[in-house]
Amino acid sequence: MRRLLAVPYFIWMLVFVITPLLLMAGYSFLDFSGNITLNNYAEFFSGNYIKMTVSSFWYAFLITIFTLLVSYPLALAVRMTSNKTMWLLIIILPTWINLLLKTYAFIGIFGRNGVVNGIAGWLNIGGFQLLFSDAAFIIVSVYIFMPFMLLPVFNAIDDIDNNLLNAARDLGASRTEVLFKVIMPLSVEGVKTGVQVVFIPSLSLFMITRLITGNKVITLGTAIEQQFLTNENWGMGSTIGVFLILMMLIVMIFTGGSSKKRVNKI
Amino acid sequence: MTVIKLHNITQSYDENKILHNINYTFENSKFYTILGPSGCGKTTILKLIGGFIHPTGGEIFFENKKMNNVDANKRKVNTVFQDYALFPHLNVYDNIAFGLRVKKTCKKLLDDKVHEVLKLTNLMEYKYRDISELSGGQRQRVAIARAVVNEPDILLLDEPLSALDQKLRVDMQYELKEMQKRLGIIFIFVTHDQEEALALSDEIIVMQKGEIVQAGTPKDIYDEPLNRYVADFIGESNIVRGTMVKDKKVDIYNRTYACIDGGILPGTPVDVMIRPEDIYIVDHNLGKLNVTVDSALFRGVHYEICCIDEDGYEWVLHSTKNAEIGSRVALNFNAEDIHIMIPGEDEDEFNERLESFQEDQ
Numbered sequence: 001m002r003r004l005l006a007v008p009y010f011i012w013m014l015v016f017v018i019t020p021l022l023l024m025a026g027y028s029f030l031d032f033s034g035n036i037t038l039n040n041y042a043e044f045f046s047g048n049y050i051k052m053t054v055s056s057f058w059y060a061f062l063i064t065i066f067t068l069l070v071s072y073p074l075a076l077a078v079r080m081t082s083n084k085t086m087w088l089l090i091i092i093l094p095t096w097i098n099l100l101l102k103t104y105a106f107i108g109i110f111g112r113n114g115v116v117n118g119i120a121g122w123l124n125i126g127g128f129q130l131l132f133s134d135a136a137f138i139i140v141s142v143y144i145f146m147p148f149m150l151l152p153v154f155n156a157i158d159d160i161d162n163n164l165l166n167a168a169r170d171l172g173a174s175r176t177e178v179l180f181k182v183i184m185p186l187s188v189e190g191v192k193t194g195v196q197v198v199f200i201p202s203l204s205l206f207m208i209t210r211l212i213t214g215n216k217v218i219t220l221g222t223a224i225e226q227q228f229l230t231n232e233n234w235g236m237g238s239t240i241g242v243f244l245i246l247m248m249l250i251v252m253i254f255t256g257g258s259s260k261k262r263v264n265k266i
Numbered sequence: 267m268t269v270i271k272l273h274n275i276t277q278s279y280d281e282n283k284i285l286h287n288i289n290y291t292f293e294n295s296k297f298y299t300i301l302g303p304s305g306c307g308k309t310t311i312l313k314l315i316g317g318f319i320h321p322t323g324g325e326i327f328f329e330n331k332k333m334n335n336v337d338a339n340k341r342k343v344n345t346v347f348q349d350y351a352l353f354p355h356l357n358v359y360d361n362i363a364f365g366l367r368v369k370k371t372c373k374k375l376l377d378d379k380v381h382e383v384l385k386l387t388n389l390m391e392y393k394y395r396d397i398s399e400l401s402g403g404q405r406q407r408v409a410i411a412r413a414v415v416n417e418p419d420i421l422l423l424d425e426p427l428s429a430l431d432q433k434l435r436v437d438m439q440y441e442l443k444e445m446q447k448r449l450g451i452i453f454i455f456v457t458h459d460q461e462e463a464l465a466l467s468d469e470i471i472v473m474q475k476g477e478i479v480q481a482g483t484p485k486d487i488y489d490e491p492l493n494r495y496v497a498d499f500i501g502e503s504n505i506v507r508g509t510m511v512k513d514k515k516v517d518i519y520n521r522t523y524a525c526i527d528g529g530i531l532p533g534t535p536v537d538v539m540i541r542p543e544d545i546y547i548v549d550h551n552l553g554k555l556n557v558t559v560d561s562a563l564f565r566g567v568h569y570e571i572c573c574i575d576e577d578g579y580e581w582v583l584h585s586t587k588n589a590e591i592g593s594r595v596a597l598n599f600n601a602e603d604i605h606i607m608i609p610g611e612d613e614d615e616f617n618e619r620l621e622s623f624q625e626d627q
Contacts, residue, residue, distance in 0.1 A: 163348075163349060163351035164351050166318050166338070166347070166351065167347060167351035167412075169317075170318075170338050170339070170413075173339055181364070181368075
């Protein structure tokens with residue numbers, strides 16, 4: 001009976017996860033006219049794509065770091081408040097809004113006649129070219145990913161028994177020491193999960209790069225879109241996809257950790 | 267010489283008053299127990315002394331230094347928490363070393379001190395174990411080791427034995443008492459278990475609804491409870507209503523008995539307490555009260571026997587010998603086992619009355 005219940009999930013996995021992966025792997029060995037070839041892989045290693053991979057990694061890294069830097073103190077602050085659920089809801093609320101809408105809103109905020117430049121002009125510190133810059137790309141990405149980092153980090157921090165913090169204080173630790181010696185080590189698992197859910201999708205961002213940076217920042221996500229929709233070179237697109245998945249696997253291995261290391265609740 | 271003085275301490279959360287006007291002085295190297303049901307404010311007192319909360323009224327002194335707003339990390343006090351609060355990311359050794367590392371103790375000294383308490387708490391072989399691999403009793407010992415390694419002047423223990431099974435609990439009681447003697451520091455132990463309190467303490471503080479009802483040695487509190495609440499809370503007892511006839515004579519259910527209390531106006535309504543172990547069974551008509559045995563419960567060490575007297579009142583007694591249910595026997599007790607309590611009398615009035623009555627004798 002139990003096995004029978006699992007059947008729908010197996011079918012789901014087969015149709016929507018395993019088959020597409022195999023298809024993608026298969027396509028990566030095909031050229032334009034459908035012949036089996038290794039040319040796609042050769043091209044990937046030829047230079048341009050390696051550069052793109054490195055820059056994807058770099059941007060994803062920056063986005064993850066900044067998201068963490070914003071989310072961690074925020075999670076700490078939410079834990080301290082008396083009305084955690086309400087604050088969480090307020091922070092999570094933007095995720096209910098369509099991603100494209102949020103991105104377009106940033107065009108309005110960062111544009112030449114946008115809010116930021118308006119305030120800057122009023123203060124007489126001149127106009128900034130915000131759109132189409134790396135900074136804008138990072139800011140928008142951090143804004144979009146922040147709730148996804150905040151939730152696991154908050155959960156990990158919120159799970160820490162208050163008495164552990166009291167115990168650390170009791171043993172002479174100052175507030176900073178409590179943060180570094182107790183809260184941080186005990187929330188590592190939450191941070192790892194947060195890094196996973198932010199780093200992996202930000203490797204393949206493409207909508208934001210197009211709208212905010214006007215394709216100045218080219219990541220692997222942009223490249224895949226280009227290959228499939230503009231060049232219609234499905235083989236090359238799939239090859240990049242294969243590498244993207246490999247990179248995600250590496251990240252998951254590094255941030256997954258063994259389940260034994262997971263903090264046992266006492 | 268360490269003295270902790272609580273002076274007119276009050277504590278309230280929002281509208282709720284948790285503590286009312288607590289005045290008490292804890293003195294050097296004694297084992298204190300704060301006893302009371304849950305919600306009576308006993309843990310709040312511990313938190314105030316530990317520095318986790320600051321009093322909303324009154325003053326706390328350590329020696330003669332006012333400590334009201336001094337944080338927990340600046341006090342020479344350590345706590346053993348009810349759920350132990352051991353750091354799950356550290357092993358036994360690192361848990362114990364936590365306090366010393368925070369204080370930047372040099373490596374050699376730290377290692378020596380940790381080993382000393384590991385020996386003291388019999389944890390040497392578990393030194394590098396993860397906390398999750400320890401049993402309840404071992405965790406409890408780690409919690410104590412982690413606290414005492416800092417050489418505090420005062421050790422606070424918040425119901426540390428409540429999570430252990432009966433056998434281990436009794437063992438740990440011995441160990442705690444032993445340790446307190448060896449360390450020679452103040453232990454303040456919070457519990458709702460009266461047996462624990464009687465076995466461990468030099469001084470017991472009985473609390474009710476945020477106030478100290480009675481404080482004294484275990485023997486004082488057991489033998490001379492101030493009122494019905496204390497008598498009920500500590501040990502088992504028969505408490506009946508009576509009237510004082512004159513000094514050393516009390517009237518219970520229209521019979522007059524000799525007792526040893528006095529200094530009470532004749533005619534005063536009083537609560538009379540007789541401990542079940544002070545009542546014994548004698549043959550019919552040979553005792554103070556003729557009764558019928560109603561029920562007998564085997565409790566291991568003794569039988570708990572319930573009798574009904576001729577007027578229909580119930581008496582409970584403890585005896586090592588069983589009694590036949592339905593048999594007609596008589597109960598006897600000595601004058602010194604009758605304890606007179608005046609409802610509404612507070613501790614000061616009670617002590618004053620005892621003293622003045624004893625002087626008169």
